[in-house]
Amino acid sequence: MDKLRLSYTQTGRAIWISHLDMMRMLQRAMNRADIPIRYSEGFNPHAQISILLPLSVGTESLCQLADIRVRRDVDIAELPRKLTAVMPEGIVVTGCWEDGAKAAELQTLEAQCRWEYETEPTEEQLCAIKALFERIELIVQRKTKRGEGPFDILPYTRLLDIRSEGKSVILRVLVSAAEPVVKPELISKAVAENAPDLAPAFVRCTRLKLLGKDGKVFK
Amino acid sequence: MDKELEKILPLVQKPARYTGGEYGQTMKNKAEVELRMALCFPDVYEIGMSNLGLRILYECINRMDGVWCERCFAPWFDMDEQMRAHGLPLTALESGDPLSEFDALGFSMGYEMADTTVLEMLDLAGIPIRSAERPNLTPLVFAGGSACCNGEPMAEFFDLMVIGEGEDADCELLELLRKAKREGWTKAAFLKAASAIRGVYVPSLYEPVYNEDGIQTDLVPLDGAPETVTKAIMEDFEHSVFPTNQIVPSTEVVHDRVTLELFRGCIRGCRFCQAGQIYRPVRARSVETLVQQGKEALEYTGYQELTLSSLSSSDYKGLSQLCDGLIDYCEPRGIGFSLPSLRADNFSMEIMERVQKVRKSGLTFAPEAGTQRLRDVINKNVTEEDLLHSCAVAFSGGWNGVKLYFMLGLPTETDEDVIGISELVDKVVHCWRENASNKARGCRITVSTSCFVPKPHTAFQWEPQVSREEYMRRVKLLRDTMKARSVTYNWHDDETSHTEAVLSRGDRRVGALLESIWRQGGYLESWSEGFRYERWTKAAEECGLSLDFYANRRREEDEFLPWQRLNMGVTQAFLLREKHQAEKGVLSPDCRHACSSCGAARFLKEGKCNG
Structure with missing residues (x-):
């Protein structure tokens, strides 16, 4: 036994844990649960843990994946329960398996975005938002490791569903999870830049599921 | 939420x-x-x-x-x-x-x-x-x-x-x-x-x-x-609570590791040090308890690092066995074990080498003063020979730098003592040249000075702090005499030191000063982002108080002190004896060599410290 893939959900207070802190936290949680994590060789050995698609601070996820390497066999069926017991509030390990699909197979992310407004959105506003997705392009200033620049999100974003709920608009979207990765939070930013009067006052995104190149749930 | x-x-x-929401937090049903x-x-x-x-x-x-x-x-x-x-x-x-x-x-x-x-x-x-x-x-x-x-x-x-x-x-x-x-x-x-x-x-x-x-x-x-308020202490420190089920922060904190507390109090009695007096009497935990607490806390938290904490950890009697016990547990598990700054003596260096054979973390020594005369005044029982020997061991063992801490403005300090710091630093640089195992990596010596702040319940509680101008003059004198390229000199600013001196020996009227500073926006003043000296001078003016009255005034030996109703264990008579010894430049023995009858042992049933 060497490589294991874990799935977990990150909700509630845990959504404020940054990626770097999450990595540190996972390593300590593995120690607490007595999971024999493998360490890299070298002068500053570090635990062999990686998170497949790091989560932005403030975003919820029901479909986080992490890969770990272990030094010896562990009880895979038991692991999610054992690990969840030593997690901070808001992190639940939902599964563990061997032979996870290659990261290169990861294609899209299905997410829900809750956009909250000061007043109840009207039918026209809903239509106007929908219309944004039917434009030829929707340019947003995007920051990546290589710098900031204009980026058209439409080729990498699909609106699956839109409805209003009280003072909120709930969107279900499909965004690219392979290069170029589109974070669902980028959509509301694009709205703010292109149609400021449609910009929500508060946004909460939730990752629902990851899909592979074959269109099936990525595992 | x-x-x-x-x-x-x-x-x-x-x-x-x-x-x-961190792991280990305590939730109860309201x-x-x-x-x-x-x-x-x-x-x-x-x-x-x-x-x-x-x-x-x-x-x-x-x-x-x-x-x-x-x-x-x-x-x-x-x-x-x-x-x-x-x-x-x-x-x-x-x-x-x-x-x-x-x-x-x-x-x-x-x-x-x-x-x-x-x-x-x-x-x-x-x-x-x-x-x-x-x-x-x-x-x-x-x-x-x-x-x-x-x-x-x-x-x-x-x-x-x-x-x-x-x-x-x-x-x-x-x-x-x-x-x-x-x-x-x-x-x-x-x-x-x-x-x-x-x-x-x-x-x-x-x-x-x-x-x-x-x-x-x-x-x-x-x-x-009550006429006096006597401080509370844990007489039975061996069995007092140590939380092994600690909260593990979900974000990085300053000391992100398990810390074991070896003992309370300090046997040394440095005359400027408040902690060394107010945490007396000395009470230690046994090696077995500490090893057990270390293991439990590491298992519970999943931390990959462990360190020791006490006022002077190298004075812990069982340090050698404790280190062995902890290394035995930590090494096979890849857990880093580090020691806090130690005294610059032989014994500490031997332990340091054993513990830190893998990673060479920074080494810090605190001679506090530049000349033996002044070190005797403050009862800092470290000699130049001790320090240079420790540096020699460190440099030949692969360390390529040390940090040295000093105070400026100590009672009786002269320009000779200030220049003594740079002379001592030159000797450390020379020591590196003689002993460095790898000269190609160069030598890095960091010298830091802070301005002495007289503290309540110490032998120096009656002393004035030197004025801000005088402190800065001494900083400049030191800076001008410290020429070696491999030496970096940092000094604590005069303004915070001055305000610390006001607060540490302030009376009840200082409360109005604090309120005024806060109303002007003073907040998180231990951070440079939150500290403005102008707020202090303005507040002092508003309240009709003088900052210098609190910071720079010599108290008479028979003057009533605002903290006099608080009995921290060490007696006023002992502190006065120590003050007079300081004036004569005479050392007092540490508690293990001879009891100086500081008074704190009264708090223990047998009337005897357990160092």
């Missing part, structure tokens, strides 16, 4: 500071809780969560049935601004409930510069800052920690202070508060009853008296309050 809080979290740096306490730390999360005392008290209080103890830290400037803009009150991390709903707020006061932060936290919680403006029994606002050993500057803000060690005293106090709450006592009745608990100082039961020169001449106990 509060909806409003969720909305402002994306707008601030490091939101995980404000969310709680419906089954009779008394709610918030441990408040007047600094940011990363600093507060690094404080072992806070973790110990959290555990002690949460072990009480029907009492729930939560945590609250000071918000960073950005969060403070957002909370005020959105009308959000200060809340506790575990429940997210506003502090104003709590029965007791206990502030941990380790450093005087946090005083104005307390005022901001109270105000942010919607709680009046002055004790007299809070007529109700709850929320009771109290404090503890080493900065309370002179309670006067904060006397008008806190309802009471717990002097000494809080493990038992806090619980006794909360038990009394629970009774008072059940039986509907008035605040006055409660404070009166609380003043009978060992270690509890109720400032409102004491009235300061000043003479025409503005010098305090007495602190009169009112209404039958």
Whole structure:
């Protein structure tokens, strides 16, 4: 036994844990649960843990994946329960398996975005938002490791569903999870830049599921 | 989580500071809780969560049935601004409930510069800052920690202070508060009853008296309050609480590791050092207990790092066996074991080498003064030979630099002593040339000086601090004489040192000064972002007080001192003896070689320290 893939959900207070802190936290949680994590060789050995698609601070996820390497066999069926017991509030390990699909197979992310407004959105506003997705392009200033620049999100974003709920608009979207990765939070930013009067006052995104190149749930 | 809080979290740096929910936090069912306490730390999360005392008290209080103890830290400037803009009150991390709903707020006061932060936290919680403006029994606002050993500057803000060690005293106090709450006592009745608990100082039961020169001449106990308040201590330190089920912060904090507390108190008796006096008598834990606590805490937390903490860890009698025991556990598990800064003597270096054979972390020595004469005055029992020998061992063992700490402005210091620092540093550089195992890597010596701040309950409590101008002149003198390229010199600024000196020996009138500074925006003043000296001078003018009166005035030996009613164990007579020895430049032995009858041993049943 060497490589294991874990799935977990990150909700509630845990959504404020940054990626770097999450990595540190996972390593300590593995120690607490007595999971024999493998360490890299070298002068500053570090635990062999990686998170497949790091989560932005403030975003919820029901479909986080992490890969770990272990030094010896562990009880895979038991692991999610054992690990969840030593997690901070808001992190639940939902599964563990061997032979996870290659990261290169990861294609899209299905997410829900809750956009909250000061007043109840009207039918026209809903239509106007929908219309944004039917434009030829929707340019947003995007920051990546290589710098900031204009980026058209439409080729990498699909609106699956839109409805209003009280003072909120709930969107279900499909965004690219392979290069170029589109974070669902980028959509509301694009709205703010292109149609400021449609910009929500508060946004909460939730990752629902990851899909592979074959269109099936990525595992 | 509060909806409003969720909305402002994306707008601030490091939101995980404000969310709680960490592994190891204590959650209780509000419906089954009779008394709610918030441990408040007047600094940011990363600093507060690094404080072992806070973790110990959290555990002690949460072990009480029907009492729930939560945590609250000071918000960073950005969060403070957002909370005020959105009308959000200060809340506790575990429940997210506003502090104003709590029965007791206990502030941990380790450093005087946090005083104005307390005022901001109270105000942010919607709680009046002055004790007299809070007529109700709850929320009771109290404090503890080493900065309370002179309670006067904060006397008008806190309802009471717990002097000494809080493990038992806090619980006794909360038990009394629970009774008072059940039986509907008035605040006055409660404070009166609380003043009978060992270690509890109720400032409102004491009235300061000043003479025409503005010098305090007495602190009169009112209404039958005790003549002196004797600090609380844990006599049986071996068995006192050490939390192995610690909270593991979900974001990085300053001391992100397991810390073992070897002993309380210090055998050394450096004459400038407050901690070395006020934590006496010396009480140590056994090697077996410490190894066990280390293992349990590592297993519970999953931390990959362990360190030791005490005032002078190399004075722990069982250090060698302790290190062996901990290394045996840590090494096969890849857990890093590091030692805090040690004394510059042979024994420490031998242990240092054994522990740190893999990673060479920084080495820090604190000779404190540049000449043997001045080191004798301050009773710092380290010789030049000790220091150079330790450096030689370090350099030949692969270290390519050391950090050296000194103080400027110590009593009796002359220019010769200042220049003595640079001469000593030159010798350390020379020592590197002679001993370095790898000269190609170059040599890095960092020299830091701070300005001496006279502290209550020390042999130097009567001494003036040198003026800011004189301190800066000595800094310049040192800078001009320290020429070696491999030496970096950092000095602590004169302005904070001056204000620290005001607060550490301030009287009750300093409270008005603190309020004025806070009203001008003084907050998180231990951070350069929060400190403005101009606020202090302006406040002093407004209050008709002189900063120099507190910082730079010599107290007569028979002058009444504002902290004189607090009995920290060491007697006034002992401190005077030490003052006179200092004036003669005579060393006093450490506690193991001979007892100097400091007075603290009275607190132990057998009347004997356990160092």
